[in-house]
Amino acid sequence: MISAKLYFLIAGIGGMNFATFDLNLLRVLDALFREGSTVKAAERLGLSQSAVSGALSRLRRALGDPLFVRHGNRLVTSDYAEALRIPLHEELQRLESLLSPPAAFDPETATGTFRIAASDFFAELLMPPLGDMLHQTAPGIRAQLVDLVPYNYVESLERRNADIALIPDTALPHWIRRMPLFHAPFRVIARSENPAIAGMAAGQTMPIDTFCALHHVLFSPEGNLAAMGDAALEHVGRRRQVAMTVPVFSGVCRAVSESDLIALVPAQLADKVAPDFNLRVFVPPVEIVPVLIIGIWHKRSDKTPLASWMRDRVFHLMKALETGSPA
Known part of the structure; x- marks a missing residue:
């Protein structure tokens, strides 16, 4: 069942009849929010661009709002659409979690992608041993190292669609889990x-x-x-x-x-x-306090089998970088 908050946001314009609304269109709308173009949204969903454009037309008619306005080469959201962006994404994630109960995880046969947001420090220290480990034990899993979001590393989990981020220790919002990994003198x-x-x-x-x-x-x-x-x-x-x-x-x-x-x-x-x-x-001529590097992830993926398995492996490799005393 879709949440009451999202129901009233969607039904709040044009007297839309929610009982006849095609909920599959919400996946298209979420993809358009995330990609900002019909071409990229089509690639994300595995659809043709014409199918996505058709779905957008249906959304506009059903909701009585233009939703997106073309500005140069990009689509800009209307005020009404912008109000839908976050609650719609959260609702779809909730439904996906609800409809996808945890299954037994077998790394030898598992397939999927695990995205790690981090500096290129980890291209040297993490990715070589991680690549070898995956080749030996989980050949169907792809690991991707992506840039951190500048100035706001925590946002890397959302804006980079990362499964984990490896960052210096910092204050964290309530929806984040953390794992201390190693000190970097x-x-x-x-x-x-x-x-x-x-x-x-x-x-x-x-x-x-x-x-x-x-x-x-x-x-x-x-x-x-x-x-x-x-x-x-x-x-x-x-x-x-x-x-x-x-x-x-x-x-x-x-x-x-x-x-x-x-x-x-x-x-x-x-x-x-x-x-x-x-x-x-x-050795530096002055004492510089070592940085504590932590791994962070969204609470929503605590029980996700692939994400949980990969976190354990990445964190094990990273904890091996602890040099001893943090002082």
């Missing part, structure tokens, strides 16, 4: 031929004068010019020089490997890529 990386580190042994603490004199590459998807390292330096009355920001860790490591720039990166990543990028790894 920081290390300084520099190319082996950088003249400023001549005579310095990998693994030692970089002198603070060297650290502050050299120019830095800063990882920042949002283009920020300061991070945790700068706050730590302020405590001892020092500053560093940020020469550039890069939105991906791979770009940070590449820039350091081909210049005399240095960077602060998570220790696990530094140890992983140092041989390939010909880098030396040093």
Whole structure:
């Protein structure tokens, strides 16, 4: 049974007769909300574009509202349609859960896609072992690593349609579950031929004068010019020089490997890529509190067999990155 809230929203215009309304049209409407085009909505639903366009015409007649107005190359929702967007999506998910009771899960025969929203740090540290594990135990399951939503990582679960997100620990809304995974201390990386580190042994603490004199590459998807390292330096009355920001860790490591720039990166990543990028790894000259990385997911998928199985495997791989003491 569809909720009373959605019933009154749908029936609130034009005196629509809900008893004769084709509920299959609601799936089309939800796909149009999510994709913003009849072509992409058709691809999502496995229908032809003409079928989706026809369904949209039927929706407009039944609801007595244009629902979408073309604006350039995209469809813009009417005010009435915008009021339907969230309750309609939630209602369809509730019905899907209601009509799909949990079944015995067999990874060897299971098929499906599991989407992970995370930085490219996890392209290096998670995806290789995860790919090998899936190949060996669940060949029909596809894993996808997608970008986090900038400025609001939690929204990655909705806007990226992600099953989990791997993010720094933060306050979370009530509909989110969390799992602590590992602490990421920081290390300084520099190319082996950088003249400023001549005579310095990998693994030692970089002198603070060297650290502050050299120019830095800063990882920042949002283009920020300061991070945790700068706050730590302020405590001892020092500053560093940020020469550039890069939105991906791979770009940070590449820039350091081909210049005399240095960077602060998570220790696990530094140890992983140092041989390939010909880098030396040093301890920072100031104490920087390690970041706690957590896995988050929507409560609605707590009992979903594939999602639950994949979460367990991903979290097991990630917990192995714990370096020991978080301090």
